[in-house]
Amino acid sequence: ADGTRALFMLFGGTGDLALRKLYPALFNLYKKGSLSKHFALLGLSRKELSDEEFRAKIMTSIADETADQQVATEFVSHFYWKSHDVNNMDHYQDLKKIGNQLDDQYQTGGNRVFYVSMAPRFFGIVAQNLQSQHVLSENGGFNRLVIEKPFGRDYQSAKELNDQLNSGFQENQIFRIDHYLGKETVEAIPVLRFGNPLLEAVWNQNYIKDVQITLAESLGVEDRAGYYDTAGALRDMIQNHTLQIVSYLAMDQPNSFVDTAIRAEKVKALESMEIYTDQGVKDNFVRGQYAGDEDHPDYRHESGVPVDSNNDTFAAGKIVFNNPRWGKTPFYIRSGKKLADKQGRVDIEFKKPLVDIFAKGTGTPGELQKNVLTLEIDPRVGLSLTINTKDSKQGLHTETVPLDYLQSDNRAAQVPLPYERLFHDILNGDGTYFASWPEVAAAWHFVDPVQQVWDTQQPDFPNYQQGSMGPTAADELLARDGNAWFYRG
Ligand code: NAD
Known part of the structure; x- marks a missing residue:
């Protein structure tokens, strides 16, 4: 099988969760063929990194899952880095451009997964800016938003967050992670x-x-x-x-x-x-x-x-x-x-x-x-x-x-x-095991x-x-x- 085509934009790309859980999970999917050669991942945070420096971090992150060095090297060649401040609108213009380039280069079919692995106060801001700055794919691919925990600290704050997410994403496009x-x-x-x-x-x-x-x-x-x-x-x-x-x-x-x-x-x-x-x-x-x-x-x-x-x-x-x-x-x-x-x-x-x-x-x-x-x-x-x-x-x-x-x-x-299963479901648009x-x-x-x-x-x-x-x-x-x-x- 060809696996799923997609471009990932990962906000908080050098964070603890990303390095410990998310990259090893994606790597396992890649090894099993659920992620096709038509995927790319753009890592984002304020850090200034070259693609090579980012790839070196990924290599370390997936070391425990790596048996074949060749496969790992192939996998990380799909990774790119962009320094990004979630509050800076100009930076979203860059995302739009890089996103379109990577779509072309990897033939992703315009499918996009936006994964927000940052402090919760940024969840809503990122979702809103992705929408208002037109970073969402507009050529027929899917747009899916993945949100980490916690989802609010009471009903009121959760509702406000959800309203923010809904500005750019419909309920069936939102995947609220609960790793249990x-x-x-x-x-x-x-x-x-x-x-x-x-x-x-x-x-x-x-x-x-x-x-x-x-x-x-x-x-x-x-x-x-x-x-x-x-x-x-x-x-x-x-x-x-x-x-x-x-x-x-x-x-x-x-x-x-x-x-x-x-x-x-x-x-x-x-x-x-x-x-x-x-x-x-x-x-x-x-x-x-x-x-x-x-x-x-x-x-x-x-x-x-x-x-x-x-x-x-x-x-x-x-x-x-x-x-x-x-x-x-x-x-x-x-x-x-x-x-x-x-x-x-x-x-x-x-x-x-x-x-x-x-x-x-x-x-x-x-x-x-x-x-x-x-x-x-x-x-x-x-x-x-x-x-x-x-x-x-x-x-x-x-x-x-x-x-x-x-x-x-x-x-x-x-x-x-757990994150491997959840990624697999996100790529398939299956919300069975999400809240x-x-x-x-x-x-x-x-x-x-x-x-x-x-x-x-x-x-x-x-x-x-x-x-x-x-x-x-x-x-x-x-x-x-x-x-x-x-x-x-
Ligand atoms: P972290 O602090 O390690 O990483 C946060 C990332 O956001 C970093 O890459 C940082 O550079 C970036 N960042 C911060 N401010 C920014 C800004 N203004 N613009 C752009 N980038 C900015 O956090 P983490 O532990 O990886 O957690 C991420 C999310 O996952 C949180 O929502 C957390 O609650 C959730 N989570 C984490 C764990 C875990 O084990 N670490 C477990 C369950 C859930």
Whole structure:
């Protein structure tokens, strides 16, 4: 196959994300033939670089993926550099000219991907200037805009950003990156659900007791305090990644597997989440900030963090859906830094039989346990279901055993990088694994009241030990419903 034709304009071309993630992903696509010889990439930032200097940076960036030096050299020959200040209109005139030249030289078919990998305050400015300065391709190719996270810091700012993007791009041209949606296990959720009637038949409040989503990090704030201290776990992990995963788990079956149909169902699910009152927030959300120990500072003494910071490094909450599928079944979510382990997972707890004919009473050897379906997202990719069976001893006692599938190392090595999948989808115009605007809006509508309550109340921080699974209040949140976190670190 010829692969896709396109010219990329990458704003923030020497940034951390571009060098660590974006170029290796593009290189892998190139090696697999998804990017044709008819592609070029124009790197942009204020830096003055020659094409040769830029190509040398790309060579270093893709070194881990490079087996064949010849192929790497070929790949980087498609890269060009232009020093560009996003606020300088003259510079967009240059972009227009260079863009047309590269289109001709590489026969890109006029297809353009504008990737904004810069600080979020530039997202809207770039989109507007691309439009007003006529940098968009006008000869029949596609124009697609890729936006990094975060998408706003509340509904209002997200709406303003979206309006700015809409000045030059329609919704189906905008790809809001959520790299969790490029992960194998997350992408597999729709197939697991809608490809297996035995699961989908019980995927509702009648059979599922509760759903738990954990996105735990073992690292602390590292060197990103400048950004993180203005965001916090709720904005950085819950509003986007966690609620996106929730949407694939909670949605109804789309009428076909195309992005427009899938997005419509995701939005319906997100819009049916109950929005909490102030009291509801207090009852259903927990925040935390990590304490120090002998060897490590507490969050407030990390470099770059104000000593009086009330920022949340942990957030947990309970989601209730006002819809017939989920009715009384809660979804519990949690994410935080400096937790017991790096662990991204979904645990779905099924109900016990209404009548347990094997038990002679609670806690007796015959008592049945809940079936739990676990989807492992990070760091392992896997799937497991605990089922009740008879143990091998004399007399009838029961035990649970896992039915599990764990991806082999060999197979894991073949799995595309998240950004590789997402680039592939962008080139194909497939928005299945990207957040649409109505989804982003619904997620902010849910999260904003939580943040507002937190902003107006003094927390009692620090409130959790490094290496634990967060504050005890996060356990009490479930205990009140007669539930408990299945994953305990
Ligand atoms: P970065 O600071 O490393 O890079 C930003 C780039 O923008 C640099 O190339 C810089 O030269 C350029 N730039 C700054 N001001 C400019 C101006 N006025 N005109 C032109 N160029 C200018 O940032 P990053 O870490 O690569 O992050 C980029 C985006 O990706 C951000 O939105 C961030 O939130 C997101 N992101 C980053 C990571 C990560 O691991 N780094 C992870 C997830 C999301």
